[in-house]
Amino acid sequence: MAQLSDSIEQFIKELMSDDAHIELRRNELAQHFGCAPSQINYVLATRFSVDHGYIIESRRGGGGYVRIVRMQNRGEKNFLETLLERVGTSIDEDTANAIISNLYERKMVTRNEALLLKAGVARNALALPVTAKDVLRAAVFRNMLIQVFRNIEEGKRDDV
Amino acid sequence: MAQLSDSIEQFIKELMSDDAHIELRRNELAQHFGCAPSQINYVLATRFSVDHGYIIESRRGGGGYVRIVRMQNRGEKNFLETLLERVGTSIDEDTANAIISNLYERKMVTRNEALLLKAGVARNALALPVTAKDVLRAAVFRNMLIQVFRNIEEGKRDDV
């Protein structure tokens, strides 16, 4: 049943289309969807986080607004470093998934590859205490991320 | 006779009819049959497992669902089953790599996907005693293998 949050996410993405950023009124949007204003914050937090490749700016008071900015493509080399730093030595599944979705939106991986990456970091694969899971997931994920960039870099040789 | 589980199994199969996959609400279905929700899980586990040719996906929370995907052709189903059996609960890196190369040779995964899979099971990702590594690798690998087949089956939906 196409969750409210999903609809709002879609709506915002359509609004953005090709633009690198849009501005909206939190209350208006909430009214449009007949929901609590804080629902908008929830959507922003869960679907437009930095890990998803967006930056949120806002301003309160009269004439207030919420601006959603799609982060620019950095140089790939730099980007990998940033991602690895973000992953660090421990990462939870949601954050990892956000990063993967971002890679897909930037067309750096195909849909199938994205799903493969998600399968690799899924919590259900790891029968361990949560903390250990996060540590292990980070290790596996780092490896896969590096491979993603390697794939992008070379994409030519045919020996596997 | 006609066990409850059998009825539920039939019901689901009729629901699917020609579709390669359906989505349902666990609680609704349970209510329809006047049984405990976990009964549905039992049916899924015993009649819609991978070795029966199905793959289950699900999501919790508001708007949650259970999706049942049927693998189209028998060959694929048996192959996945064989692979999962081969992987078992513990596998070393070389064996995993051999399986991946085989998938690539059969053109079931692209070169990039194969490399991604290898990255996911690489020993350097797992900072653990060897035995534990193998066990963990098996878990992650199983997950990824199932995803490979899922990709082959559906390759259409666009939600990542």
Add this chain to the structure above:
DNA sequence: TGCTATAATAGTCAAAGAAGGTCAAAAGAA
């Protein structure tokens, strides 16, 4: 002009609601 009160926004956080998952014990069949 400078200050202040008010209205107009947005943010935070915790609690409630809405699913599905797990596991072990009880019940039933073979």
Add this chain to the structure above:
DNA sequence: TTCTTTTGACCTTCTTTGACTATTATAGCA
């Protein structure tokens, strides 16, 4: 008995709402 099925208690995840808080612009007043 032994294997399969069924149930229920408890767990985890994701969403939605609402009360309370914070910030900003502006109109009115001294």
